Amino acid sequence: MTAAPATLRVNGATVALTPVPDDERLLDTLRWRLGLLGTKEGCRTGDCGACTVLVDGRSTLACLTLTHEIPGTEVLTIEAAGVDPDLERARAAFARASALQCGYCTPGFVLALTGMLKERGRDAPADELLDALQGNLCRCTGYAAIARAVAALRAEAP
Amino acid sequence: MTPFSLVAPASVDEAVAALRSDAAAGILAGGTDLLLDLDEGRTRAERLVSLRRLPWRTLDWTGEALAIGSTLPLRELEDDPDVRRRLPGLWQAVRAVGSVALRHRATIGGNLGRAAPASDLIPVLLTLDAEIELVGPAGTRTLPVDRFVLASRRTALGPAELIRSVRIPAARASAYRWQRVRPANDISQLAVAVARVAADGGWRVAVGGIPPRATLLPDVAEALGRGRPTDAALRAAADRASRDVALVADRRASEEYRRRLVGTLLRRAVADGLGGGGPA
Numbered sequence: 001m002t003a004a005p006a007t008l009r010v011n012g013a014t015v016a017l018t019p020v021p022d023d024e025r026l027l028d029t030l031r032w033r034l035g036l037l038g039t040k041e042g043c044r045t046g047d048c049g050a051c052t053v054l055v056d057g058r059s060t061l062a063c064l065t066l067t068h069e070i071p072g073t074e075v076l077t078i079e080a081a082g083v084d085p086d087l088e089r090a091r092a093a094f095a096r097a098s099a100l101q102c103g104y105c106t107p108g109f110v111l112a113l114t115g116m117l118k119e120r121g122r123d124a125p126a127d128e129l130l131d132a133l134q135g136n137l138c139r140c141t142g143y144a145a146i147a148r149a150v151a152a153l154r155a156e157a158p
Numbered sequence: 159m160t161p162f163s164l165v166a167p168a169s170v171d172e173a174v175a176a177l178r179s180d181a182a183a184g185i186l187a188g189g190t191d192l193l194l195d196l197d198e199g200r201t202r203a204e205r206l207v208s209l210r211r212l213p214w215r216t217l218d219w220t221g222e223a224l225a226i227g228s229t230l231p232l233r234e235l236e237d238d239p240d241v242r243r244r245l246p247g248l249w250q251a252v253r254a255v256g257s258v259a260l261r262h263r264a265t266i267g268g269n270l271g272r273a274a275p276a277s278d279l280i281p282v283l284l285t286l287d288a289e290i291e292l293v294g295p296a297g298t299r300t301l302p303v304d305r306f307v308l309a310s311r312r313t314a315l316g317p318a319e320l321i322r323s324v325r326i327p328a329a330r331a332s333a334y335r336w337q338r339v340r341p342a343n344d345i346s347q348l349a350v351a352v353a354r355v356a357a358d359g360g361w362r363v364a365v366g367g368i369p370p371r372a373t374l375l376p377d378v379a380e381a382l383g384r385g386r387p388t389d390a391a392l393r394a395a396a397d398r399a400s401r402d403v404a405l406v407a408d409r410r411a412s413e414e415y416r417r418r419l420v421g422t423l424l425r426r427a428v429a430d431g432l433g434g435g436g437p438a
Contacts, residue, residue, distance in 0.1 A: 002163045022164035022206075025193075045194055047343045052259050058233070059259035064190050068164055069210055112259060134342035135257020 006067050010034060011080040020067050027051045027062035030077060038078035038107045042137070049136030052108040052115070053077050059115030059132065076114070078107035086117040089153065097149035101140030109136045109146065113153070126154045162196065166208040170320070174295055176207045177318035183207050185320065187229050187268035190260050195272075214267070214322060217241075222328045222437050228267025228321040233258065235266065246435040247332025247353055251282040254334065254349075257342040267321040270303070273371065275310045276345035281366030282334050284374050285353035286326045294319030310370040329437050330354060333430035335423040336367065339410070347411035350399075350423040352431040359384040361428075363395075365403050365420060375399060378424070386432055395428075396421030 003019035010030070017033060027044075030036045030053070042050030044063045051062040054076035076084060081091040090113040093099075100106045116124055116132035129150045138146060164186070167173040177183055184203030186192055195201040209229050216227035217238055224245065226235060232252050235241055242249040255261055255269070255278050269279045270290060283303045290306045292299050295318050303324075306314050315321070332353035336346040346367035353362045361379040366372035381395035399420045407413040 021161065023162045044197070046190055046256070046260060049257065049259065049343075055262075058262040060262055061190070061259050064193050064260075065263065066164065066186075066189060066193070068166075069186075069189065069208060116258070132258050135259050 004068065006071060008067070008070070008072070009074045010036070011075070011077060012083065017067075022066070022068055024067050025063055026053070026055075026060075026065040026067050026070065026075070029067045030062060030075070036077050036079050040104055040107055042105065042108070047137070048105070048108070049112060049133075050105050050108040052111045052136065054111060054115050054118070057115065057118040059112045061135075076111070078110060081110070084114070086122070087111070087114045089122075090114045090117065093149040093153040094146075097145050097152055099141060099145040099149040100138075105136060105138045105140075109133060109138065112136055113150070126150060129154065160196075160202060160204065162204050162206055164206050164208055166211050168211050170212060170293060170322075173207055173209065173212060173320060174293070174318050177320070178295060180205050181317060185209065185271060187265040187271070188231065188263035189268075190256065190264040191268060191272045191274065209267070209320070216323075224326040224329075226266050226324045226326075228270075228323055229265050231262055232264050232266060232269075233261040236261065244329035244435055244437070245286065245326065245332060246433075247282045247285065247330070247334045247351055247431070248279075248326070250334040251278045251351065254278040254336055254346070260343065266324050270306065270324065271313060271315065271321055273307050273309075273311050273313045274345075275369040275371055276367055277372065278334070278336065278346070278349060278366065280307055281349055281351040281364040281372040282332065282353075283324065283326075284364040284372055285332060285351045285362035286330055287362070289325045289327070290321055291323045291325060292316075292319050293322045298322065300325070304374065307371050328356065329435065330356065331431055331434060331436040333427040333433075335427040335430070337419055337423060345410070348405075348416050348419045348423060350420065350427045352424070352427040354385075354431060354436065356436055361431075363399070363424065365399070368403075368405060368416070373403075375402065377402060382428065387428060392425060392428065396424050399424050 006017045040050040042048035183205040186206040186208040214227035214229040218225045288303045330353040336349035349367040351364045361382045363375045363379045405416045
């Protein structure tokens with residue numbers, strides 16, 4: 001196995017990474033190399049969506065993405081809430097609707113929702129916004145409060 | 159997982175050469191299936207050859223024919239309005255794969271090359287008479303999808319060969335119906351694809367979601383007749399399907415449940431397949 005330097009932009013800042021093993025996942029780069037612990041590891045098999053981040057504005061499962069496969073891209077994580085307007089809108093909608101209990105899955109949900117706002121626009125229809133969340137699992141809320149957060153977001157769309 | 163190294167060749171020739179120099183190397187497209195299998199030890203590779211730098215993220219309509227580059231993310235295929243309008247069965251099948259986030263990386267070439275029995279795309283591609291364009295040390299060749307996918311996780315891909323594109327010869331009225339516990343990030347208990355051949359109004363029917371691989375059901379298609387099937391023809395076709403298809407029980411569903419499901423999904427798919435799609 002080999003390792004090479006990698007360059008990404010993460011939450012608006014350029015990060016040059018010293019040798020990253022070829023088989024390192026974006027999830028591990030974010031959590032253990034950059035200390036961005038908001039991105040969660042759930043199943044690590046692409047089933048739960050807890051590790052969802054944005055790569056060039058598109059929702060991506062960080063557990064099934066090799067860091068070296070996305071050179072030069074712009075990665076957005078939950079730590080950019082308050083900075084990125086779409087992300088802040090999604091986060092605020094979840095907070096206002098109390099769409100969380102333990103909170104472990106929440107960053108993944110919020111990023112998946114943010115991705116759809118970027119993909120389809122701020123006035124994206126509710127069915128597209130809910131479609132974006134189908135790949136995310138939550139064991140606490142029963143999804144009702146999450147659906148209310150999406151409905152509220154939709155109601156305040158421009 | 160055993161550690162692996164990664165190379166990302168900048169040209170097709172370099173990619174083929176990289177695969178020739180290491181027969182055991184894995185081919186990495188979107189990685190959503192391969193990386194998981196490497197993690198879980200179902201696949202072993204000490205070296206991966208990534209296709210990300212090859213110019214294959216393409217989608218080209220030529221009249222009624224569609225050519226899909228093998229590394230096009232499924233989400234981009236789904237977002238093409240003509241795919242939705244003219245090949246609705248393909249659009250539905252693409253939407254059945256994983257989740258939005260997964261489809262941002264997963265590719266059609268990866269889906270075919272990995273040849274999972276649960277593939278949502280293979281049954282539909284069978285009903286559309288899709289052809290797989292391959293490129294390798296001896297140049298290019300084209301195989302019908304029926305001869306490309308051989309068995310569970312087994313394809314006709316030769317040494318150092320790559321899937322370059324998937325070609326669909328004509329737009330077809332078509333539909334895809336599946337049943338599963340969770341709509342996203344799950345695999346189907348069973349799935350049925352249907353398409354209508356514009357020239358004669360005849361049907362193609364395929365069943366998927368069960369090992370060893372998706373299969374065309376010509377006798378079921380024959381029982382449907384041409385154009386809109388009568389109630390009797392639909393019943394005969396559904397009976398035939400639930401009798402003919404070799405079904406298994408596993409943790410997702412019993413054999414008996416699947417036997418009922420074949421007919422139900424066939425009826426739903428036919429009803430939908432009458433609705434639309436095909437030549438503009």
